[in-house]
Amino acid sequence: MALGPRCGAIRACRRVLERAFSLRKAHSIKDMENTLQLVRNIIPPLSSTKHKGQDGRIGVVGGCQEYTGAPYFAAISALKVGADLSHVFCASAAAPVIKAYSPELIVHPVLDSPNAVHEVEKWLPRLHALVVGPGLGRDDALLRNVQGILEVSKARDIPVVIDADGLWLVAQQPALIHGYRKAVLTPNHVEFSRLYDAVLRGPMDSDDSHGSVLRLSQALGNVTVVQKGERDILSNGQQVLVCSQEGSSRRCGGQGDLLSGSLGVLVHWALLAGPQKTNGSSPLLVAAFGACSLTRQCNHQAFQKHGRSTTTSDMIAEVGAAFSKLFET
């Protein structure tokens, strides 16, 4: 008998919590939809008056003897999202392999050459964005060349997406990208902790992921940071966005490469469109939100068809349909 009123109070409390939870969920769905609309605003129209190259010429810097899949995934994803030309600048051992995966990619076997920086720099006037790191590996000589490539790219104001082993390099030398407002970093869980440790000289607070991403971005001089995970958390040191587009539980390797390659194109489109099209939000943050949503939607669609056997190639086959569903509705 004495439990009666207490049970009532518990039920009432549960109702309040459920309502608060469903309101928060509804709010975040509304936020997601609003941000997706901003992504739609930056997508250039397809037009018969444009020439080849106008919708994007993207370069991927990565690929070594061990890793040939990652730069391929990034470069082909850029094309599938809508870039017109996609280049890969890789170590010589990786080049024939990447070329054999696809006739659609332009592959330069230059990253381990003594004049690698010059070999890449001569292409920079013709590129709109670089994706640095997929399948790069951690060989010191290659990383030194990539350091030089980042320096000349910054000097020419080329937007750079930095992922995978490119983030390893940035963790060794944060000054390389500090304050460069055209850089986006896309760390996974491990890469984020490593960067946070290196830049903020202490472990991150795992109970405050929003705060951690915000602080890392600020400490890097407002470089845009995308922390990938169960929910993707994005910040430019001022604003924090969360992408929880439904994906799946399948965690095959290469999904991050799809994300970084897509982001290369979206960053170019967002900067071209400018802040008036993104309603005052940072164009790079909007681009990053678009790439996260797209990758997760590809994962969702591929999983519906292939279940546990889903691989990144299956996700890449979904890019067209996922793009239409999210951005062309």
Ligand SMILES: NC(=O)C1=CN([C@@H]2O[C@H](COP(=O)(O)OP(=O)(O)OC[C@H]3O[C@@H](n4cnc5c(N)ncnc54)[C@H](OP(=O)(O)O)[C@@H]3O)[C@@H](O)[C@H]2O)[C@@H](O)CC1
């Ligand atoms: N087909 C290809 O060519 C591909 C090539 N790739 C290329 O490989 C290179 C290395 O990149 P990487 O991502 O494997 O990084 P790396 O620092 O060695 O860490 C690996 C270890 O970290 C951990 N771990 C990871 N995520 C975690 C999480 N969420 N939460 C917790 N732990 C987590 C996990 O540790 P474990 O579970 O084994 O203890 C895992 O073994 C890079 O060039 C990249 O581009 C990839 O792009 C894939 C496709």
Ligand SMILES: Nc1ncnc2c1ncn2[C@@H]1O[C@H](COP(=O)(O)OP(=O)(O)OP(=O)(O)O)[C@@H](O)[C@H]1O
């Ligand atoms: N637990 C999760 N649930 C749902 N989606 C996730 C989860 N973890 C990562 N993702 C999504 O998978 C994509 C790639 O993130 P991931 O953390 O796997 O990158 P990565 O480790 O760099 O991948 P790669 O194997 O290409 O190196 C992102 O779009 C992210 O949103």
Ligand SMILES: [Mg+2]
């Ligand atoms: Mg990765």
